[in-house]
Amino acid sequence: MCSCNFRDKLTCSQKVNSNIHDGTMLKIKAFKEYTNAWLEKVINYSKKKQMLQYVNFVDCMASSGLYFNKNRNEFYDGTAIRVLEIFVKSARKYSNIQFSIYLNDIDKQYVKCLNCIKKREKLKFPNNLNINISNKDKYDFISTIKYKNSFNKYTSKSLIIYDPYEVEFEWTKLVPILQLNADLLITHFFPNDIKRNINTKNEKVVKRYESAYEININEMKSIFESKKNAFDRNVYFRNTLHENLKKYSRKKFIAYAPIILEKKLHVYDIVCVSHSSFAQELLKNTMYKLYKETESKSQIKNYYQPKLFDDDEEDMYQKDRGSGVSEYKFHYDDSHIVSMFYNEFSGERLSKEDFDKRLREHPYLPSNILKLVKKTCKYQIENKEVNGKIEKYYIFPERGF
Numbered sequence: 001m002c003s004c005n006f007r008d009k010l011t012c013s014q015k016v017n018s019n020i021h022d023g024t025m026l027k028i029k030a031f032k033e034y035t036n037a038w039l040e041k042v043i044n045y046s047k048k049k050q051m052l053q054y055v056n057f058v059d060c061m062a063s064s065g066l067y068f069n070k071n072r073n074e075f076y077d078g079t080a081i082r083v084l085e086i087f088v089k090s091a092r093k094y095s096n097i098q099f100s101i102y103l104n105d106i107d108k109q110y111v112k113c114l115n116c117i118k119k120r121e122k123l124k125f126p127n128n129l130n131i132n133i134s135n136k137d138k139y140d141f142i143s144t145i146k147y148k149n150s151f152n153k154y155t156s157k158s159l160i161i162y163d164p165y166e167v168e169f170e171w172t173k174l175v176p177i178l179q180l181n182a183d184l185l186i187t188h189f190f191p192n193d194i195k196r197n198i199n200t201k202n203e204k205v206v207k208r209y210e211s212a213y214e215i216n217i218n219e220m221k222s223i224f225e226s227k228k229n230a231f232d233r234n235v236y237f238r239n240t241l242h243e244n245l246k247k248y249s250r251k252k253f254i255a256y257a258p259i260i261l262e263k264k265l266h267v268y269d270i271v272c273v274s275h276s277s278f279a280q281e282l283l284k285n286t287m288y289k290l291y292k293e294t295e296s297k298s299q300i301k302n303y304y305q306p307k308l309f310d311d312d313e314e315d316m317y318q319k320d321r322g323s324g325v326s327e328y329k330f331h332y333d334d335s336h337i338v339s340m341f342y343n344e345f346s347g348e349r350l351s352k353e354d355f356d357k358r359l360r361e362h363p364y365l366p367s368n369i370l371k372l373v374k375k376t377c378k379y380q381i382e383n384k385e386v387n388g389k390i391e392k393y394y395i396f397p398e399r400g401f
């Protein structure tokens with residue numbers, strides 16, 4: 001087994017992953033919050049119909065489960081530990097459901113760390129919780145998932161995380177998870193990654209990019225150069241990846257939320273792929289909530305390291321998203337969110353059902369938007385009898401709203 005003491009700064013800290021920065025910490029919190037919300041949603045949704053037997057969580061590249069932050073000289077719980085805690089609670093509460101967690105990583109030491117965490121936590125595990133740890137290349141691991149019994153049943157719900165260090169998408173090898181009946185969270189590592197690598201001569205890197213975006217590198221370079229600013233470039237690469245995700249997953253809903261540090265450095269997107277608009281709704285709501293909490297604790301500011309990489313100037317593109325709106329403001333700033341709401345809904349009269357659906361499928365507006373809107377705008381609620389039932393309508397006036 002492992003020759004270290006769990007969470008010991010002399011031994012354990014040398015074995016766990018120490019490649020951790022502000023963006024990683026925020027991403028891990030996002031994965032945890034999303035998993036929590038997702039679990040609640042799938043259990044509550046299926047409970048009424050008595051149709052949930054299996055709940056699966058997969059991290060195709062789970063790392064060591066626990067991290068050591070050298071800058072702050074402290075341990076930081078990774079996604080694996082956080083999800084494990086959530087699943088233990090749910091498995092205790094819902095003893096009629098079989099819960100499974102699959103954690104894979106190519107790094108032998110990280111897998112030892114995962115096994116160590118499992119061993120330490122094992123006493124807490126209820127009988128209806130399985131933890132499966134493997135040490136495979138991601139694509140080999142992915143090719144085995146569909147053979148696992150609990151994934152293919154209509155009584156199962158699965159959440160899969162695909163979180164590589166780089167832009168790494170060999171589509172045909174990803175098809176087994178993309179086309180599984182599961183929701184997926186994927187990190188799309190950009191935009192500064194693309195900027196750094198666009199002129200590379202390294203064949204492996206060229207291959208990775210050509211494979212992800214399905215464009216020849218020379219064409220990619222000329223597209224990159226033809227875009228007038230960093231934001232336009234990112235929209236292009238983001239949309240190209242999303243098109244490929246749609247094509248290979250055959251799933252309708254592709255949503256994204258940017259991970260942004262100190263309100264200006266966009267490190268990557270978390271992308272959600274699902275058959276259901278609920279998964280997309282969960283992502284935007286989770287990220288909005290997380291940013292509000294993080295802002296109020298000023299954590300981003302304290303942890304921020306100005307440069308992630310040594311060689312290149314990072315693109316901040318604070319003002320490029322039309323009329324000077326930064327990417328942060330666009331997604332997470334309340335005043336901007338309310339003004340987007342105004343543009344979208346002013347002059348409309350909608351039944352509650354239609355309003356909820358429009359909001360759920362909207363790419364950016366969080367679903368608790370009416371709480372925000374109430375503070376600044378006036379709208380009316382009308383109760384109308386339709387076929388003997390009282391239906392609620394929202395009226396958003398064109399002016400004075």
Ligand SMILES: C[S@@+](CC[C@H](N)C(=O)[O-])C[C@H]1O[C@@H](n2cnc3c(N)ncnc32)[C@H](O)[C@@H]1O
Nearest residue numbers: 061062063078079105106107137138163164165
């Ligand atoms: C970004 S980290 C994953 C972090 C993890 N999902 C979390 O939230 O804590 C990427 C991981 O991919 C692993 N990795 C790199 N190449 C891999 C491969 N070919 N197959 C499987 N894992 C790989 C690395 O060892 C690293 O732990």
